[in-house]
Each structure stands twice: as C-alpha cells, then as structure tokens.
Amino acid sequence: MQHTKTQDTLVGLFVASGIAGLFFLALQVSNLSSFVDQDSYAVTARFENSGGLKVKSPVSAAGVKIGQVSSINFDPKTYQSIVTLNIYSQYNNLPEDTTASIFTAGLLGEQYVNLDAGGSDSFLKNGSKIEITQSAIILEKAIGQFLFKSAEEKAQAKK
Amino acid sequence: MIELLQFLGKATRKSFKKLGRATFFLLEIISGIASVIPRPRLLLKQLYSVGVLSFLIIVISGIFVGMVLGLQGYYTLSDFGAEETLGVMVAASLVRELGPVVSALLFAGRAGSALTAEIGLMKATEQLSGMEMMAVDPIKRIISPRFLAGLISMPILSALFSAVGIIGGQLVGSGLLGVDEGAYWSQMQANIDFEGDIINGILKSLVFGFVASWIALFEGYDAIPTSEGVSRATTRTVVNSAFSILGLDFLLTALMFGDN
Numbered sequence: 001m002q003h004t005k006t007q008d009t010l011v012g013l014f015v016a017s018g019i020a021g022l023f024f025l026a027l028q029v030s031n032l033s034s035f036v037d038q039d040s041y042a043v044t045a046r047f048e049n050s051g052g053l054k055v056k057s058p059v060s061a062a063g064v065k066i067g068q069v070s071s072i073n074f075d076p077k078t079y080q081s082i083v084t085l086n087i088y089s090q091y092n093n094l095p096e097d098t099t100a101s102i103f104t105a106g107l108l109g110e111q112y113v114n115l116d117a118g119g120s121d122s123f124l125k126n127g128s129k130i131e132i133t134q135s136a137i138i139l140e141k142a143i144g145q146f147l148f149k150s151a152e153e154k155a156q157a158k159k
Numbered sequence: 160m161i162e163l164l165q166f167l168g169k170a171t172r173k174s175f176k177k178l179g180r181a182t183f184f185l186l187e188i189i190s191g192i193a194s195v196i197p198r199p200r201l202l203l204k205q206l207y208s209v210g211v212l213s214f215l216i217i218v219i220s221g222i223f224v225g226m227v228l229g230l231q232g233y234y235t236l237s238d239f240g241a242e243e244t245l246g247v248m249v250a251a252s253l254v255r256e257l258g259p260v261v262s263a264l265l266f267a268g269r270a271g272s273a274l275t276a277e278i279g280l281m282k283a284t285e286q287l288s289g290m291e292m293m294a295v296d297p298i299k300r301i302i303s304p305r306f307l308a309g310l311i312s313m314p315i316l317s318a319l320f321s322a323v324g325i326i327g328g329q330l331v332g333s334g335l336l337g338v339d340e341g342a343y344w345s346q347m348q349a350n351i352d353f354e355g356d357i358i359n360g361i362l363k364s365l366v367f368g369f370v371a372s373w374i375a376l377f378e379g380y381d382a383i384p385t386s387e388g389v390s391r392a393t394t395r396t397v398v399n400s401a402f403s404i405l406g407l408d409f410l411l412t413a414l415m416f417g418d419n
Contacts, residue, residue, distance in 0.1 A: 004200075007207045014211045018315025021322035022361070028344065029250050029325060030353040058349075 039089040040067060041126040045100040045113070050081035051136025052111045053102055059085045061115040066091045069113060085113060087124070095120040101134035111136060181377045188376065191296070191303035201304040209270045209305065209372075210312030214319070216269055217262055221320040224257055225249060225327025232328070233336045242338050246347035249328035250321075254351060254360045255416065258321030260408050263367035266313060267400035271375035274305055275396040278379030279389035287380075302380065306372050313368025314361050321360065359415045366407060371400045 050072055059067040067087035075082050087094070097118030104111050115130075124130070195202055232248045278301065281287050287297040325347075333340040351357070375396045382392035 004203075008203065010211045011203055011206045014206070014214055014312075015315065017214075018318055021315070021318040022357075024322045025254065025318060025325075025357050026353055029254065029322075029347055030351045030357050 040086040041089060041092070041124075042070065043085045043087055043124050043126075043128050043130060045083050045085060045130040045133050046075070046078070046080045047083060047100075047102065047133050047135050048080060049135040049138065050083055051102055051138060052104075053083065053113065053136065054111075057110065057112050059087060059113045059115065061091070061094070061117065066115070083113065085130075092123060092125070094124045096122045096124055096128065097132065098124060098130055099132040099134065100130045102136035104137070177381070180381060181373070184377050184380060185373055187298050188303050188306045188373070191299040192307055194296075194299045195304050195307055198304075201300070202307055205304045205308035206312060209274070209308040210315065213266055213269045213312065213316060216265055217316045217320050218323050220261065220265055221258075221323035222327040224261060224320075225253065225324030225329075226331045228252060228257075228324065229328035229331035229336070233332060233338065242332075242336075243342040244346050244350075245328070245332045245338050246325075246343035246345075247350045249332070250325050250347045250351050251356065253321045253324040253328075254356050256408070256412070258324065259317045259360050259363040259367055260404060262317040262320040263313065263364060263371055263404045264401055266309075266316060266368070267371045267375070267404065268397055270309065270312070271371050271396050271400050272393045274309075274372070274375040275379040275382070275393045276389060278302070278305075278376060279382035279384070279392050282380065282382060283384040283386070283389060285384075302376050306376055309372030309375070310365065310368045313371070314364045317364035317367075318361065355416075362415075363408065363411050366411060367404050370403050370407060374400045374403065 053069060053072060055069055055071060057069045058065045059069060067085055069083055070086045071084045073082045073084075074080075083100075085100070094115065095118040097120040099116040099118065101114050101116070102111055103114045118132075228249045229245065232245050233242060236242050236245055236248065278287075281297075281301065287301070290297045290300060329340070329343055332338040333343050378392040378396045378399070379389075382388045
C-alpha cells in the first residue's frame with residue numbers, strides 16, 4: 001500500500017508540475033497576461049498610409065502602452081486605411097483633438113500608433129474618430145527623397 | 160531484374176499489411192480506452208512509469224537545450240546589435256519547435272522503447288495469451304492504459320521542457336552574457352502569442368504523443384516473440400518514432416504557421 005501511495009504522490013507531482021509549466025508559459029512567456037481582463041473602448045483613425053502596422057500592434061501615449069490595434073481595413077472610397085484602436089478603459093480621458101501618428105520603434109523595429117494629447121475639454125469615447133493623423137514614414141520613400149535632393153544639390157554646386 | 164521487382168513488390172505488400180494491422184490495432188486501443196476510465200489505478204501506474212520516470216531526462220535536457228540556445232542566439236544576435244531579442248528567439252524556438260519535437264524524441268527513446276520491450280517480452284513469455292485464457296482482454300488491460308498514459312504525459316513533458324528551457328536561456332543570457340533581464344522577458348511577452356504559439360506547440364506534442372505511443376505499443380504487440388524479435392522491435396520503435404515525429408512536425412508546422 002505504501003508503494004502505491006508514493007506512486008500516487010509522484011504522479012500527482014508530475015501532473016501538477018506540467019500544469020505549472022503551462023501556466024508559466026501562458027503568463028510569463030506569452031502575451032496572454034497583457035490583454036486578459038482589460039476592458040477597452042474602440043476609436044477609429046484614418047491614415048493615408050498605415051505602413052507596416054499590424055493587428056495587435058501597440059498603441060502608446062507618452063511612451064506608455066495604453067491599448068492595441070484591433071483591425072486595419074482599406075476604405076475603397078477614400079483610398080485610406082481605417083485603423084481601429086482599442087484603448088484600455090482606464091485611460092478614458094484622452095481629449096477629442098488627440099493626434100494619432102504611426103512611428104517606428106528604433107530604426108528597424110515594430111511600428112506602433114502614438115497618441116499625442118490635444119487640448120479639448122471633451123474626451124474620446126467608444127466609436128469616436130481621431131481626426132488629425134500622421135501617416136507612417138516609409139523608409140524607402142524617405143531615402144529616395146534624400147538621395148534625389150543631395151544629387152540636385154551637387155549638380156547646383158557644380159554650376 | 161525480376162527478382163529485384165519481386166523484392167520491391169514483397170516489401171510493399173508487407174508494409175501495407177503492417178500498416179493495416181497497425182490501424183486495426185489503433186482502433187482496438189481507442190475502443191479499449193473506455194474501459195480504462197473506471198479503473199484509474201491502471202492508468203496511474205502507467206503514468207508513473209511513462210511520465211514520471213521520463214521527468215528527469217526531460218528537465219535536464221530542457222535546461223541544456225535552453226542554455227545552448229541562449230549562447231548561440233546571443234553570438235548571432237549580437238552581430239546585429241539585437242541581443243535584447245534573445246528572449247523571443249529562445250522562447251519561440253522552444254515553444255514552437257524544440258519543446259514538442261525534442262521532448263517527443265526523448266520520450267520515444269526513454270518511454271517508447273521501454274513500452275515495446277515490455278510488451279514484446281510479455282508476448283514472448285506468453286503472458287498476453289495467458290490473459291486471454293483467463294478471459295482478460297490484454298488490449299483493455301495492458302495496451303490502452305499505456306496508450307492513454309503516453310497521450311497525457313507528452314504535452315506535460317513538452318510544456319515542462321519549454322518552460323525549463325526558457326529559464327535555462329535566461330540563466331545564460333542574462334546571468335552569463337549580460338542581456339538585460341527585463342528586456343529578455345518583456346520582448347518575449349510582446350512577441351509570443353498564447354494561441355498561435357503555445358497552444359499550437361501543445362497540440363503538436365499531443366499528436367507526437369499519440370504517434371509515439373501508438374508505434375511503441377504496436378511494435379511490441381507485433382514483435383516476433385523471440386529475444387531477437389523483441390530487440391528488433393525496440394530498434395524499430397525508436398527509428399520509426401523519430402521518422403514520424405520529424406515528418407509530422409514538418410507537416411504540422413506548415414499547417415499551423417504557414418499563413419503568417
């Protein structure tokens with residue numbers, strides 16, 4: 001009898017450690033913890049070009065993550081990109097004239113939406129639209145412009 | 160020339176025959192599972208010998224695989240100045256691939272070969288036919304509990320392998336090589352998806368557990384009942400399990416991670 005009892009204990013320990021391992025993976029390793037129990041409200045913004053923005057990209061204000069992108073759609077009428085942002089409910093006092101811009105974290109990093117608070121007295125709420133937006137900077141375009149410009153300058157200097 | 164063709168034909172016929180036997184065997188195992196549930200003690204005993212006894216080898220290998228990933232990842236990533244993403248690299252490769260695959264290979268070597276040898280010897284010493292004489296179905300009594308134990312143990316072992324490996328990677332990465340600990344974890348959390356990565360990894364290990372236990376039990380049950388036959392069956396278990404695990408891994412990866 002003693003033998004089966006130790007066996008029971010060891011099997012119990014084994015299964016428990018497996019569950020603990022799974023919990024560890026779920027909470028510590030994956031992004032599950034970051035959007036569990038987070039109530040949020042949706043705000044849309046139109047961008048001329050949303051660049052490499054992806055669903056679940058972070059939305060941040062002053063460097064703090066306050067939400068994430070929930071969907072990105074193309075509007076066939078205005079040829080713009082409609083980005084829906086889910087902002088956590090605890091940040092419900094963003095002014096209505098907040099500016100949304102798409103930035104890149106580092107030179108080659110992930111793209112994210114940055115919100116710059118405006119000065120209005122009324123706040124963004126579920127379903128609001130962010131009117132003032134700034135598109136993603138496309139690196140290739142910027143480099144192209146720079147090369148073109150520097151070539152032009154050189155040509156002028158020769159004259 | 161004709162002989163060669165005959166040989167090829169015979170080999171094909173034999174392997175199809177074997178595949179057919181294995182399929183019927185699997186159906187019998189699955190229908191036998193229902194009779195395991197009222198007798199949890201049988202399952203518990205097998206969970207001990209299949210799962211608990213594989214625990215140590217899984218944990219130790221997991222730590223070392225994680226540490227090697229940490230080292231190699233650091234050397235490669237530091238060329239690009241991206242040491243901070245070490246956590247993502249270690250966790251993604253462990254959770255998606257190495258955790259399920261390496262733990263399944265170890266499982267086939269550690270538990271699968273033992274299962275084959277055990278059942279092959281039972282057959283060789285006529286214990287199985289003895290049971291049949293006593294009107295005890297050896298499939299329900301011997302095979303199904305072992306199969307179920309393998310199916311349950313595999314995801315647990317694979318989750319443990321990944322978890323321990325990630326900690327091992329962190330030990331080397333931030334303990335030895337100086338990657339920032341906060342960056343290691345936060346980058347990992349930002350980039351590893353629960354459904355896409357972890358659940359898929361667990362699903363993979365379930366499939367591997369299914370296949371590895373099936374092969375091990377079938378080879379044992381189908382072994383020629385001599386000492387040489389059992390030894391060959393044990394070898395075949397390890398070889399066939401390794402092939403199937405790696406081949407299935409390719410298929411599953413293509414299915415699960417193909418669209419992103």
